[in-house]
Amino acid sequence: EAGVAQSPRYKIIEKRQSVAFWCNPISGHATLYWYQQILGQGPKLLIQFQNNGVVDDSQLPKDRFSAERLKGVDSTLKIQPAKLEDSAVYLCASSLIRYTEAFFGQGTRLTVV
Amino acid sequence: TQLLEQSPQFLSIQEGENLTVYCNSSSVFSSLQWYRQEPGEGPVLLVTVVTGGEVKKLKRLTFQFGDARKDSSLHITAAQPGDTGLYLCAGPYYGGSQGNLIFGKGTKLSVKP
Numbered sequence: 487e488a489g490v491a492q493s494p495r496y497k498i499i500e501k502r503q504s505v506a507f508w509c510n511p512i513s514g515h516a517t518l519y520w521y522q523q524i525l526g527q528g529p530k531l532l533i534q535f536q537n538n539g540v541v542d543d544s545q546l547p548k549d550r551f552s553a554e555r556l557k558g559v560d561s562t563l564k565i566q567p568a569k570l571e572d573s574a575v576y577l578c579a580s581s582l583i584r585y586t587e588a589f590f591g592q593g594t595r596l597t598v599v
Numbered sequence: 600t601q602l603l604e605q606s607p608q609f610l611s612i613q614e615g616e617n618l619t620v621y622c623n624s625s626s627v628f629s630s631l632q633w634y635r636q637e638p639g640e641g642p643v644l645l646v647t648v649v650t651g652g653e654v655k656k657l658k659r660l661t662f663q664f665g666d667a668r669k670d671s672s673l674h675i676t677a678a679q680p681g682d683t684g685l686y687l688c689a690g691p692y693y694g695g696s697q698g699n700l701i702f703g704k705g706t707k708l709s710v711k712p
Contacts, residue, residue: 490641519699519700521702526685526705526707527704527705528603528605528685528687528702528703528704528705529642529687529702530702531699531700531701531702534699534700541699542699577641577642579641581700584691584700585629585630585691585700586647587632587644587647588632588642588644588689588700589644590640590641590642590643591641592639592640592641593640593641
């Protein structure tokens with residue numbers, strides 16, 4: 487079974503630029519999560535989708551972050567404009583049933599300079 | 600406010616030693632999950648505990664869920680360098696809109712040969 491695919495693996499941008507991350511979850515997984523992980527800390531949930539609908543985006547800084555999940559499969563997370571404090575690893579995860587085992591991608595390491 | 604508190608934050612031990620890490624909350628969780636994350640990778644699920652008082656074993660790892668389902672522990676017997684990583688506990692939290700899967704900040708374990 488193919489795992490969760492994320493791209494790119496690494497991205498370096500200047501502050502105020504925009505960036506987008508892509509995630510392809512495991513086939514058949516209805517729930518998709520985007521997490522932000524600051525170095526050495528646990529993942530912080532940004533947004534959760536159930537199929538193509540948003541379940542929870544209460545922690546998403548909506549003035550600069552946006553996310554969509556077209557057709558309930560792939561998802562993109564965008565930051566515009568980026569700030570220095572956005573430097574982190576952005577993890578995408580999916581699960582078959584909400585709140586059960588979450589399968590994670592390798593993440594995208596973003597550095598904002 | 601961190602809903603899942605993990606301790607200790609860092610732990611450095613010699614190969615062959617035993618250790619216990621903790622995950623505590625003031626809230627009741629229907630289940631708790633333990634993940635291990637290695638550098639440059641996403642977290643990988645180790646176990647899910649569901650019943651209060653439950654004990655699960657995975658080779659040298661023993662997981663326990665508190666009777667009141669507010670806390671959990673992970674005990675490693677005879678630690679090996681391959682156990683090095685970030686250990687995260689996670690659980691479904693329904694305090695927001697429709698709930699999400701939240702993580703603690705993790706325990707960073709280093710096992711030296």
